[in-house]
Amino acid sequence: MAGIATPPGGDPARTMELLWGGGTVPVSRPRRGKPGLTLDRIVDAAISLADAEGLDAVSMRRLGAELGAGAMSLYTHVPGKTELVDVMTDRVLSTLHAARDDSADPIAGWRDRLAAAARAYFELLRAHPWMLGIITLSRPVLGPGAMAKYERDLAAVEGLGLSDLEMDSVVALLDSFVAGAARAAAEAAARVATGDDDSEWWRSIAPHFEKVFDPDRFPFAARVGTVAGEHHNAAFAPNHAFEFGLARLLDGIGALIRDGGRSLE
Known part of the structure; x- marks a missing residue:
């Protein structure tokens, strides 16, 4: 599956507890006139800070200042930045929603479903560009937000005659393309x-x-470059590149479906 991961070095057991809510995390006693310190408040503040200033700006000391708490008090909720970034990325991924499809025929709507999923992910990454620095296909965050995204993306190609391996490969291909396009944008x-x-x-x-x-x-460079430059009024147009690439990628997936899949066996 595709996903987002942080650098190694964190506590896997603690990360799973934070992602899935299985841990017993204490709640700090609120200061007078201020809300209590919770994991949700820490994560929300960290996401806002990363969106505004980048992931390097996120530190326990800075978050403590933003939340009106001491840095050490944050460690009672999250052991370190590695685990925090895992929760941040999963929280952002949890905001993605499934594309609606009223068609009773799964084949009829697969292209629209995949296109909607790709565009939603593209816009998500553009809204949270700090995520682009930690994207990886090999060590995904295994939280409920990431799992829900993976499940929805797989559902878009279920029932099309593709093998399970092909379904996973299609989703990974789409995620990889979107990440590259979002990075350029x-x-x-x-x-x-x-x-x-x-x-x-x-x-x-x-x-x-x-x-x-x-x-x-x-x-060729003189002719084509001139036409493209005049059309885009730039050497490169991120939105055009995304839509053009997405259409060609979906064309290729369509050919795989028409051929009956089984290309990877």
Whole structure:
């Protein structure tokens, strides 16, 4: 399955308790006029901080300051940043919802279901770009949010004649594509946020590039690059790249379904 994981070094047993609610976590006594310190408050504050300033900004000391509590009091709820990031990512994934499909025929709606799932995940990663730095397909977070996402994605391709291995491979392929597209979009957004706009970059470099570029030597690059640049008003358009790539990926999955699957046996 695909997913998101944090670096090794945490406590697996404690992580499972935090993710699934199996632990006995004490609740801090609230200060006068302030709400009590809970795991939910810590996680929500950590997500907000990571969204605003990146994952590096999340520390127990900083969270304690944000929550009006001492850093040591946070450790009674979560043992460290590794476990905290696991819970953060699973909490974010739990906000994804299944795409509605009123079709009684599972084959009729598979493409729309997968497209909706991909777009929802794409927008989720764009809203929480810190997640892009910890995405991995090999060591996923095994929490209820991640499991629910995996279950819904598999349900989108259930009953299409694919083997279980092919179903998992389709979901992993979709997640990998979305993550790559979201990463490119995040990089473009970061440049815009710092005032390093692509159009400004092109205006500054174009006069110098035109002096050295030989269209006779690179005729395809000259022709196609000009058309694409004029269409996108940029060298790269993240949303177009996502939608174009998603359509081609779904075309390939459709071919696999029409062939009756079993391509990996």
